[in-house]
Amino acid sequence: MASRVSLKTKGKGGKGSKGSDEKSTAQCLKEWSTWAVKKAKVVTHYGFIPLVIIIGMSSDPKPQLYQLLSPV
Secondary structure, rough: OOOOOOOOOOOOOOOOHHHHHHHHHHHHHHHHHHHHHHHHHHHHHHHHHHHHHHHHHOOOOOOOOOHOOOOO
C-alpha cells in the first residue's frame, strides 16, 4: 500500500497563509537588502583609497606612485 504524506503547516492555516507568503517575501527582501548594504560598505571601505590612487595615476602629469602616497 502507498503511504500518504501529510503536509503540516506551521502557524495558522486557512486565510492567513496568503499573508504569511507576503510576509515571507517581505522578510526575504529585507534580509537581501541588509546583506547588500553590508557588502557595499565593505567594498566602499576597502576600495576607496585604491580607486583614488588609480585615478591619480591616470591623470595628465603621470605622477610616480611615491608622489601620490607622500603627504607633501
